[in-house]
Amino acid sequence: MIDTVFWPLVKIVVLLNAVMVSVTFMTLLERKVIAWAQSRLGPMRVGPYGVLQAIADPIKLILKEDITPAKADKVMFTLAPIMSLVPAFVVFAVIPFGADPFYYVADINVGLLFIVSVTSIGVYGIILAGWASNSKYPLLASLRASAQLISYEIAVTMTLVSLILTAGTLSMVGIVEAQQEAGVWFGFIQPVAFVLVLIGGLAETNRAPFDMPEAEQELTGGFHTEYSGMRFALFFLAEYANMIVISAVIVVLFWGGWLRPFPSVDALAVLDYIPQWCWFFFKMFMVLYLFIWIRATLPRYRYDQLMRIGWKVLIPIAIANVVITAVVKVLL
Amino acid sequence: MATESAAMFDTDELVLNMGPQHPSTHGVLRLVLRLDGERVKDVDVVMGYVHRGIEKLSENRDWTQIILLTDRMDYVAAATNNLGYCETVEKLMEVEVPRRARYIRTILAELQRIASHCLWLGTHAMDIGAMTVFLYAFRERELILDLFEEYCGARLTYNSMRIGGLPLDLPSGWDAKVRAFCDIMDSKVEEYEELLTNNRIWLQRTRGIGVISGPDATALGLCGPPLRGSGVYRDVRKDEPYAAYDEFEFDVPLGTRGDTYDRYLIRLEEFRQSIRIIRQAVDGLPEGPIMGKVPRLLKPKAGETYHAIESPKGELGYFIASDGRSTNPYRFRVRPPSFCNLQGLRPLVIGHLVADVVALIGTLDVVLGEVDR
Amino acid sequence: MAETIAFYTLSVLILGLAVLVVTAKNTVHSVVSLVMTFLCVAALYVVLEAEFLAVIQILVYAGGIVVLYLFVVMLVNVGRPPEEHRDPRRLSVLGLGLAGAMLLEVAGIVAYSYSRSTSSVTAPAGPSPVQGNTEELGWLLYTDYLIPFELASVLLLVAMVGAIVLARRDL
Numbered sequence: 001m002i003d004t005v006f007w008p009l010v011k012i013v014v015l016l017n018a019v020m021v022s023v024t025f026m027t028l029l030e031r032k033v034i035a036w037a038q039s040r041l042g043p044m045r046v047g048p049y050g051v052l053q054a055i056a057d058p059i060k061l062i063l064k065e066d067i068t069p070a071k072a073d074k075v076m077f078t079l080a081p082i083m084s085l086v087p088a089f090v091v092f093a094v095i096p097f098g099a100d101p102f103y104y105v106a107d108i109n110v111g112l113l114f115i116v117s118v119t120s121i122g123v124y125g126i127i128l129a130g131w132a133s134n135s136k137y138p139l140l141a142s143l144r145a146s147a148q149l150i151s152y153e154i155a156v157t158m159t160l161v162s163l164i165l166t167a168g169t170l171s172m173v174g175i176v177e178a179q180q181e182a183g184v185w186f187g188f189i190q191p192v193a194f195v196l197v198l199i200g201g202l203a204e205t206n207r208a209p210f211d212m213p214e215a216e217q218e219l220t221g222g223f224h225t226e227y228s229g230m231r232f233a234l235f236f237l238a239e240y241a242n243m244i245v246i247s248a249v250i251v252v253l254f255w256g257g258w259l260r261p262f263p264s265v266d267a268l269a270v271l272d273y274i275p276q277w278c279w280f281f282f283k284m285f286m287v288l289y290l291f292i293w294i295r296a297t298l299p300r301y302r303y304d305q306l307m308r309i310g311w312k313v314l315i316p317i318a319i320a321n322v323v324i325t326a327v328v329k330v331l332l
Numbered sequence: 333m334a335t336e337s338a339a340m341f342d343t344d345e346l347v348l349n350m351g352p353q354h355p356s357t358h359g360v361l362r363l364v365l366r367l368d369g370e371r372v373k374d375v376d377v378v379m380g381y382v383h384r385g386i387e388k389l390s391e392n393r394d395w396t397q398i399i400l401l402t403d404r405m406d407y408v409a410a411a412t413n414n415l416g417y418c419e420t421v422e423k424l425m426e427v428e429v430p431r432r433a434r435y436i437r438t439i440l441a442e443l444q445r446i447a448s449h450c451l452w453l454g455t456h457a458m459d460i461g462a463m464t465v466f467l468y469a470f471r472e473r474e475l476i477l478d479l480f481e482e483y484c485g486a487r488l489t490y491n492s493m494r495i496g497g498l499p500l501d502l503p504s505g506w507d508a509k510v511r512a513f514c515d516i517m518d519s520k521v522e523e524y525e526e527l528l529t530n531n532r533i534w535l536q537r538t539r540g541i542g543v544i545s546g547p548d549a550t551a552l553g554l555c556g557p558p559l560r561g562s563g564v565y566r567d568v569r570k571d572e573p574y575a576a577y578d579e580f581e582f583d584v585p586l587g588t589r590g591d592t593y594d595r596y597l598i599r600l601e602e603f604r605q606s607i608r609i610i611r612q613a614v615d616g617l618p619e620g621p622i623m624g625k626v627p628r629l630l631k632p633k634a635g636e637t638y639h640a641i642e643s644p645k646g647e648l649g650y651f652i653a654s655d656g657r658s659t660n661p662y663r664f665r666v667r668p669p670s671f672c673n674l675q676g677l678r679p680l681v682i683g684h685l686v687a688d689v690v691a692l693i694g695t696l697d698v699v700l701g702e703v704d705r
Numbered sequence: 706m707a708e709t710i711a712f713y714t715l716s717v718l719i720l721g722l723a724v725l726v727v728t729a730k731n732t733v734h735s736v737v738s739l740v741m742t743f744l745c746v747a748a749l750y751v752v753l754e755a756e757f758l759a760v761i762q763i764l765v766y767a768g769g770i771v772v773l774y775l776f777v778v779m780l781v782n783v784g785r786p787p788e789e790h791r792d793p794r795r796l797s798v799l800g801l802g803l804a805g806a807m808l809l810e811v812a813g814i815v816a817y818s819y820s821r822s823t824s825s826v827t828a829p830a831g832p833s834p835v836q837g838n839t840e841e842l843g844w845l846l847y848t849d850y851l852i853p854f855e856l857a858s859v860l861l862l863v864a865m866v867g868a869i870v871l872a873r874r875d876l
Contacts, residue, residue, distance in 0.1 A: 038467035
């Protein structure tokens with residue numbers, strides 16, 4: 001009973017809180033990094049170098065008035081932020097932060113597919129928010145979101161197939177172990193897949209340059225135009241939690257999860273003194289930094305261009321990648 | 333079968349009210365878009381939300397008081413407005429402006445052009461989603477505002493010229509600062525180019541968007557970069573030189589395709605040409621008085637005149653009629669480049685997507701204070 | 706015991722939500738209920754220890770197809786009242802007939818499975834060389850059920866081509 005119920009529950013509670021806190025600090029990190037990229041300081045007022053801004057923001061959002069538009073669909077309007085947040089948090093259950101079972105909640109044998117399928121539920125939040133607001137900009141945003149999700153999910157899933165072929169397993173722990181056995185991170189074996197998943201991940205989390213459903217310059221905030229207060233904060237939380245999920249997935253799939261660099265070279269065994277979760281979080285941080293960097297640099301794609309890239313570029317490349325991987329796998 | 337399915341899939345058009353409160357309509361422009369999906373079928377451009385009646389107001393103001401009103405039209409290029417007005421009155425009164433004053437006016441006007449283009453570049457890039465360029469461009473605009481502040485004390489509405497010359501001579505060391513600024517700006521334009529010019533997303537978002545041919549642009553009365561982007565050679569600085577432009581060497585960049593990307597390239601090239609003009613003007617700055625011989629009480633003789641200059645946005649013209657008796661204009665009329673360029677919005681926008689609408693508002697570089705006056 | 710509780714709870718949920726799908730006045734509400742139904746069905750698969758099926762259920766139905774439903778439903782004018790049928794009697798006769806056929810089919814399946822009480826379906830040609838839910842499914846699909854599997858994929862391809870032909874007017 002203690003092993004099957006108590007410890008998992010403790011882990012879940014700890015993990016959820018950790019995710020919440022890291023999301024708030026993620027917003028601070030993003031503001032800071034973008035500020036530095038734009039030769040300004042970013043938040044500096046709350047606490048030393050503005051670090052307490054991460055706490056001030058949620059407090060402000062909680063205290064704000066929560067407005068429901070008079071003509072909105074009340075049930076869906078309330079449900080939408082929850083629907084976008086829950087999947088983002090559920091996914092953390094299968095992400096292994098270390099080799100020891102202590103570092104993950106569950107290792108299910110379809111872990112990777114579980115992540116793909118649960119994150120695909122998250123888009124309902126955006127679509128329903130846009131529809132329930134009963135307003136034109138959010139409606140356009142939700143149409144964009146649904147079209148975008150469908151096209152990128154196919155590309156990403158196809159890409160993951162080639163990765164599954166390489167690893168020979170669907171379990172997240174198994175994939176990292178396969179990289180240990182191979183002695184090389186899959187990012188070096190499957191660079192194309194990495195780029196595809198990165199692009200697809202940006203598109204699925206609605207990050208720049210694919211942030212069309214938000215597009216504040218076009219749709220004035222998109223699906224969350226009509227949201228305020230805590231419900232808006234939930235969307236925000238979901239977006240950043242999704243970013244963290246995607247970066248964790250990328251780290252597990254391509255950059256060796258908790259493994260140190262050159263896992264097969266014994267001469268570097270001294271690196272093992274750094275705990276595994278440190279490696280994991282360091283790599284995750286690098287991917288997140290990349291996300292923020294991209295946002296600071298690139299302009300936004302147009303909705304139809306994004307669809308064209310998804311269907312005419314990414315999906316063919318992903319399929320070709322699967323075929324090549326399969327052929328190589330059979331030949332070797 | 334085909335007609336039946338067409339009837340089945342028939343969709344209602346969506347009327348989307350964009351603005352006057354919208355982050356990308358650059359002030360208080362309002363667009364009533366008729367959308368088919370995200371494609372724009374038609375658009376009504378509604379303006380007039382910041383109409384202050386500057387033209388009528390000017391007819392009840394002293395000749396010198398009007399300078400201050402012109403600041404409020406194109407408020408991101410106030411010095412150019414001052415220049416246009418002062419030169420028009422000088423033309424009406426046949427006043428000779430000293431050479432030093434003309435040189436300084438040119439420097440101010442070109443600095444103003446860079447500042448205005450900085451603002452355009454920043455907001456245009458921001459509309460397309462490149463938010464870093466926005467802050468970079470504003471960083472450089474800040475340097476120009478500092479220069480203006482040192483010269484005339486104001487940062488936005490300068491009131492920096494007088495009929496017959498200038499109110500103030502340059503502060504000592506100002507020319508060195510302008511030279512230093514030119515060096516900085518040269519490298520910064522390179523930086524903008526690195527971020528945008530060959531960026532694939534930027535190319536996809538601007539190339540082939542809002543194409544307008546030269547004859548069409550002329551027929552619509554477009555002016556400035558939107559006109560030159562379509563390959564029409566028209567620059568008041570070259571065609572009808574004013575201030576001291578006939579003494580400087582500079583090129584007028586022309587586009588070939590007439591799309592948003594060409595208009596972007598032209599404005600970037602104008603940064604460089606403006607820097608070139610400023611360098612020549614600062615190097616060759618003559619000594620002498622800064623005010624011409626102007627009577628204490630301005631009372632031009634009866635008559636009317638039209639005078640145009642090349643503002644950052646295009647051809648800025650003033651028509652002024654004087655009845656020769658009163659100390660204010662009998663009729664005061666402005667040809668605002670933003671207003672004329674805004675007319676191009678509807679033909680440019682139709683057939684494009686909502687995301688392009690904001691890019692096209694940006695590429696026309698309109699300032700609503702000048703459109704509405 | 707726990708399994709039974711889970712099964713009945715999920716069944717009630719599925720049936721309740723399925724009723725909501727057909728009774729909800731608002732189309733979007735109906736689609737959302739459909740998503741919930743699919744999620745509960747996926748949970749049912751998990752109870753049956755068919756994790757792979759559960760995940761695929763969510764991925765394909767809840768995450769993919771219903772998003773398209775929503776996409777279409779949002780585009781259609783939902784304010785319009787449903788059109789009335791011209792001849793309700795004839796359709797009700799047809800419906801009754803179909804329901805009867807369905808009932809017969811279910812009864813047939815039940816009778817068939819009772820007559821072959823032991824598991825004959827799960828016996829593949831040879832002993833399965835792989836372990837694990839996913840692997841075994843893949844093994845079965847590519848050995849015993851290869852032809853039905855390929856046929857299904859051809860069927861899907863036909864449906865796809867058909868949809869494109871119907872939707873494009875300039876073909």
